[in-house]
Amino acid sequence: METLDYLLAALTPFNLLLAIGGVIAGTVIGALPGLTATMAVAVLVPFTFTMEPAAALIVLGAIYTGAIYGGAYAAILLNTPGTPSAIATTFDGYPMARRGDGDLALTVACLASVIGGLVGAGFLWLLAPPMATVALKFGPVEYFWLGLFGLTLIASLGEGSTIKGLIGGCVGLLLSMIGVAEVGGDIRFVGDFKPLLGGIDVIAALIGLYCIPVLIDLVATPVAHLDSGGRISSFRLAEAIHIVKNAKFNLARSSVIGTVVGILPGAGGSVASLISYSEAKRASKRRAFFGKGEPDGVLATESANNATVGGGFIPTLVLGIPGTPPDAIILGALMVQGIRTGPTLFTQQAPIVYTFIFGLLLATILMLPIGLLIGRFAFRSLVAIPKSVLVPSVALLTILGSYAVHNNIDEVQQMVILGVLAWCVGRLGFSASPIVLGLILGAIAERGFVQGNLIGNARGSVMAEFFARPISLGIIFFIVLGLLWPLWSNYQARKAGEAHD
Amino acid sequence: MIKRAIPVLPLFGSVIVIGIGWAAVAATAEYSELGALFPKTVGALMVALGFVYLVQTLMGRSGASAPADGSNLRRFLLMAVMLGWSFSLEWLGFLPASAAAQAALLLIAQHVRWTFKKALTYGVSTAFVLLALYALFKHALQVPLP
Amino acid sequence: MKQISKIALATLAAVATSMAAAADYPSKTVNYVIPFGPGGESDISARLQEPVFKKLTGQSLAIQYKPGAGGAAGWSKLNDMTADGYTVMGTNLPHIVLQPMAKDVGYQTDDVTTVFWFHYTPDALLVPSGSPVKNLKDFIAAAKQAPGATTLSGSGTNSANHLAQQQFDKLAGIKTTYIPFKGTGASNAALLGNQVSGSWGYSTVQIKLGDQVRCLGVAMEQRHPQLPNCPTFKEQGFDLVGGAYRGVAVPKSTPANIQMKLASDLAKVNADPEFIRKMEAGGFAMLNVGPKEMPQFMADIKARYGALAKEMGIVKK
Numbered sequence: 005m006e007t008l009d010y011l012l013a014a015l016t017p018f019n020l021l022l023a024i025g026g027v028i029a030g031t032v033i034g035a036l037p038g039l040t041a042t043m044a045v046a047v048l049v050p051f052t053f054t055m056e057p058a059a060a061l062i063v064l065g066a067i068y069t070g071a072i073y074g075g076a077y078a079a080i081l082l083n084t085p086g087t088p089s090a091i092a093t094t095f096d097g098y099p100m101a102r103r104g105d106g107d108l109a110l111t112v113a114c115l116a117s118v119i120g121g122l123v124g125a126g127f128l129w130l131l132a133p134p135m136a137t138v139a140l141k142f143g144p145v146e147y148f149w150l151g152l153f154g155l156t157l158i159a160s161l162g163e164g165s166t167i168k169g170l171i172g173g174c175v176g177l178l179l180s181m182i183g184v185a186e187v188g189g190d191i192r193f194v195g196d197f198k199p200l201l202g203g204i205d206v207i208a209a210l211i212g213l214y215c216i217p218v219l220i221d222l223v224a225t226p227v228a229h230l231d232s233g234g235r236i237s238s239f240r241l242a243e244a245i246h247i248v249k250n251a252k253f254n255l256a257r258s259s260v261i262g263t264v265v266g267i268l269p270g271a272g273g274s275v276a277s278l279i280s281y282s283e284a285k286r287a288s289k290r291r292a293f294f295g296k297g298e299p300d301g302v303l304a305t306e307s308a309n310n311a312t313v314g315g316g317f318i319p320t321l322v323l324g325i326p327g328t329p330p331d332a333i334i335l336g337a338l339m340v341q342g343i344r345t346g347p348t349l350f351t352q353q354a355p356i357v358y359t360f361i362f363g364l365l366l367a368t369i370l371m372l373p374i375g376l377l378i379g380r381f382a383f384r385s386l387v388a389i390p391k392s393v394l395v396p397s398v399a400l401l402t403i404l405g406s407y408a409v410h411n412n413i414d415e416v417q418q419m420v421i422l423g424v425l426a427w428c429v430g431r432l433g434f435s436a437s438p439i440v441l442g443l444i445l446g447a448i449a450e451r452g453f454v455q456g457n458l459i460g461n462a463r464g465s466v467m468a469e470f471f472a473r474p475i476s477l478g479i480i481f482f483i484v485l486g487l488l489w490p491l492w493s494n495y496q497a498r499k500a501g502e503a504h505d
Numbered sequence: 506m507i508k509r510a511i512p513v514l515p516l517f518g519s520v521i522v523i524g525i526g527w528a529a530v531a532a533t534a535e536y537s538e539l540g541a542l543f544p545k546t547v548g549a550l551m552v553a554l555g556f557v558y559l560v561q562t563l564m565g566r567s568g569a570s571a572p573a574d575g576s577n578l579r580r581f582l583l584m585a586v587m588l589g590w591s592f593s594l595e596w597l598g599f600l601p602a603s604a605a606a607q608a609a610l611l612l613i614a615q616h617v618r619w620t621f622k623k624a625l626t627y628g629v630s631t632a633f634v635l636l637a638l639y640a641l642f643k644h645a646l647q648v649p650l651p
Numbered sequence: 652m653k654q655i656s657k658i659a660l661a662t663l664a665a666v667a668t669s670m671a672a673a674a675d676y677p678s679k680t681v682n683y684v685i686p687f688g689p690g691g692e693s694d695i696s697a698r699l700q701e702p703v704f705k706k707l708t709g710q711s712l713a714i715q716y717k718p719g720a721g722g723a724a725g726w727s728k729l730n731d732m733t734a735d736g737y738t739v740m741g742t743n744l745p746h747i748v749l750q751p752m753a754k755d756v757g758y759q760t761d762d763v764t765t766v767f768w769f770h771y772t773p774d775a776l777l778v779p780s781g782s783p784v785k786n787l788k789d790f791i792a793a794a795k796q797a798p799g800a801t802t803l804s805g806s807g808t809n810s811a812n813h814l815a816q817q818q819f820d821k822l823a824g825i826k827t828t829y830i831p832f833k834g835t836g837a838s839n840a841a842l843l844g845n846q847v848s849g850s851w852g853y854s855t856v857q858i859k860l861g862d863q864v865r866c867l868g869v870a871m872e873q874r875h876p877q878l879p880n881c882p883t884f885k886e887q888g889f890d891l892v893g894g895a896y897r898g899v900a901v902p903k904s905t906p907a908n909i910q911m912k913l914a915s916d917l918a919k920v921n922a923d924p925e926f927i928r929k930m931e932a933g934g935f936a937m938l939n940v941g942p943k944e945m946p947q948f949m950a951d952i953k954a955r956y957g958a959l960a961k962e963m964g965i966v967k968k
Contacts, residue, residue: 042689046689046714046716049698050701050711050714053701053702139840139844140840140843140844140845141844142844143841143844143846144830144841144846183719183720184719184720184721184723184756186807186808186831186833191754191755191756201719201720201723201724201727201756201757202718202719202720202723202724203719203720269836269837269840270833270837319840323839323840323843323860323863324839324859324860325836325839325840325843326836329688329689332688332689332691332694332836333689333694336689336694336695336698337698339695339698339699339859339933340695340698340699340701340702340929342929342932344858344859344861345859346859346860346861346862346863348861410715410716410717410718410719410724411684411715411717412717412728451832451833455830455831455832458802458828458830459802459828459830459846459847461799461828462799462800462801462802462828462830463800463802464800
């Protein structure tokens with residue numbers, strides 16, 4: 005049977021080595037704030053030119069999935085997402101770390117990432133062509149509604165007040181508009197200040213808004229950053245497995261959400277983990293604990309973001325359209341190798357594709373032991389480092405990370421300035437996530453809005469364009485649900501309270 | 506009814522929010538129709554939200570946290586160092602600027618008294634981290650540092 | 652006498668060292684900055700150059716991305732970069748001519764010193780293969796029937812795609828609506844998903860998407876070797892030849908002999924038969940414009956785009 009052949013091809017020692025190496029490299033790079041999965045893949049692409057296409061794909065895929073997983077480390081231990089897809093992991097990951105459950109959080113993140121990655125790769129294996137057609141049905145208008153959906157989720161997220169969350173989101177939106185407008189070409193909010201021409205970089209904002217306030221507060225007191233609770237850290241594997249077993253539905257739903265969002269070109273892990281987090285919170289009986297260190301939150305986000313890896317490959321391989329930025333690089337690498345993507349890839353070049361898919365599955369499985377080991381090492385070292393060395397080191401990482409994105413000093417300065425401002429408004433009760441999410445989603449939403457407008461105008465009716473498409477209506481339904489739900493559950497809670505009187 | 510003092514900072518904050526929103530709307534006068542739509546909407550939204558925030562603050566529900574505990578001086582120093590670091594990278598070059606900043610941060614973050622041994626180990630380990638990361642970025646990742 | 656011989660000696664030494672420097676160049680990795688995100692045509696063509704460059708010179712090209720403002724973020728910083736020849740940047744036409752014309756983007760066209768233009772991607776008008784429009788005549792007829800209703804996706808505003816749409820609309824006497832997308836990937840997705848009626852892309856897109864799209868016309872003098880079924884606009888009666896040109900630039904103050912050496916190295920890369928084969932297989936059209944031809948080429952291009960821009964109303968007040 006051919007499938008067996010491909011499986012065996014994926015298991016050759018060389019490919020195995022590539023998978024292991026890729027996962028390790030990816031995890032380490034993803035863990036460093038500022039180094040994204042995109043960067044990790046971009047750096048290592050030149051080395052793949054001398055390899056066979058299948059092998060090249062395996063190592064790039066392994067790096068990609070390792071990097072997405074690695075982003076959880078900094079998110080949990082430093083409250084700084086290592087990659088944008090780990091933003092939602094900070095919501096519960098960091099509180100868990102602060103109360104001494106950091107090692108549990110890391111293990112849960114590892115398990116979730118592996119499961120999510122397997123689901124995504126599974127979809128890639130079995131359902132790629134049909135899912136690709138689904139991706140194509142998402143037009144500009146759908147992206148607008150999706151972006152809007154993400155923005156409304158911001159309001160329901162925060163432990164802080166909804167108003168502050170919304171204000172933060174608006175700030176993020178305004179920040180996203182700085183620079184040259186994609187559609188129309190206006191230069192907005194720049195004035196004569198040239199460094200802002202390129203806009204606010206998402207990664208620089210990410211690092212600054214999350215990490216700098218942590219550093220600022222770290223130096224103020226002699227209290228240790230993270231407490232290992234006096235107990236020797238272990239994997240806490242049994243505990244973690246128990247949590248996973250009880251959260252089967254959460255995992256399944258989050259992984260599917262991650263895969264589907266990954267299929268949509270332009271929406272990435274950050275959107276996926278945001279949506280799955282919000283859904284997990286909505287569906288959970290323990291929703292009051294979300295945001296305070298609830299493992300189910302970490303499960304939801306980490307499985308969703310790793311599922312986007314497999315999902316993202318679907319449009320990449322089937323349509324030749326990259327699902328996420330690392331996919332764009334991988335696509336370029338394939339072109340250089342002379343591989344033509346498209347529907348024929350699965351039929352004419354089946355050996356390459358299926359060997360790769362099995363390699364990806366393999367790399368994902370390998371992430372479990374590798375991830376746990378690296379995680380334990382990371383946790384132990386971080387807890388052991390005295391604060392006075394930790395602060396300069398992390399600060400160095402922030403500088404390097406924000407610089408390395410585009411080799412641009414302006415972005416380092418953006419990072420610091422935003423960070424200081426973030427601390428100031430943090431004292432007032434504003435948190436970083438709505439701002440960053442506004443920044444990311446603002447671009448998506450505005451693009452979709454303007455394009456939808458243009459198309460609607462050309463077709464005769466803007467309103468019909470925005471409101472008469474089936475998928476759009478589906479998303480609008482969720483938006484309305486999302487806005488009304490808190491009111492509904494408040495009402496329910498109050499009724500229950502009254503019943504007790 | 507106990508009269509609570511209206512906290513000043515959130516008051517400022519809400520006014521600033523309103524101000525930003527209004528400025529955003531004003532700035533859109535120059536933009537093309539499509540380019541102005543989003544900023545105008547968001548700006549207007551901010552103004553509205555800013556007012557709600559203002560009202561909340563006046564009613565005493567501003568939700569600001571208690572004054573920060575710990576040393577504000579150190580906080581301020583850290584901010585100064587970080588700002589100085591980011592702006593001096595081009596002038597001084599990566600290694601000199603970073604070494605200086607790291608040394609400064611080491612001092613700022615240290616709360617317990619220094620001993621010679623501690624100073625040595627901490628200094629060496631910080632320097633080690635600096636060099637290791639420098640090598641990683643410059644050579645392994647091919648990032649051209651200033 | 653001694654004075655003159657001292658000067659002569661010094662000059663000789665200077666010339667010798669700089670020639671030696673040029674001869675040594677490149678002696679280490681060259682940073683190749685692409686002012687766009689990864690995965691686009693600029694990235695792919697650069698990646699194809701990489702192994703050939705390495706084979707030729709023994710040094711690697713380290714590709715970095717510096718996207719922003721449609722390329723302006725990179726070009727406005729070009730002359731601030733180290734001018735030793737080890738930092739080079741991709742350049743694109745029509746971008747570097749149109750952008751400064753339209754508004755203040757932080758650089759002027761003449762600030763960008765391109766040493767070599769190595770290919771162009773000819774404009775191509777594409778429709779999904781399921782579209783009822785079978786050829787250019789059908790397309791024009793449909794557009795005439797419902798002015799403005801035909802939506803065409805493309806990458807970016809005031810880009811090559813946008814220009815092509817404007818030019819062709821004028822040539823054919825029709826009115827279509829251009830929908831800008833962020834990058835070719837997004838534009839292609841819209842095309843394949845039938846979100847738009849068609850797309851102004853390049854020959855590279857036709858090759859990439861294969862049977863899923865139909866090419867109504869390509870802007871070349873003769874049909875592309877890899878696309879025998881794609882008629883040119885010229886043979887259908889429309890004088891539309893051109894597309895997006897890509898080249899390599901250096902900071903202005905890079906020594907002249909280093910610039911020449913770089914140009915000649917790039918020319919050698921461009922002559923490599925394997926490189927040519929891969930580029931053409933991808934849909935690119937080769938081009939060789941080096942320092943000698945540069946002034947005339949740029950003057951022609953500026954004149955051509957200048958006229959177009961004025962007509963389109965792009966030029967800033």
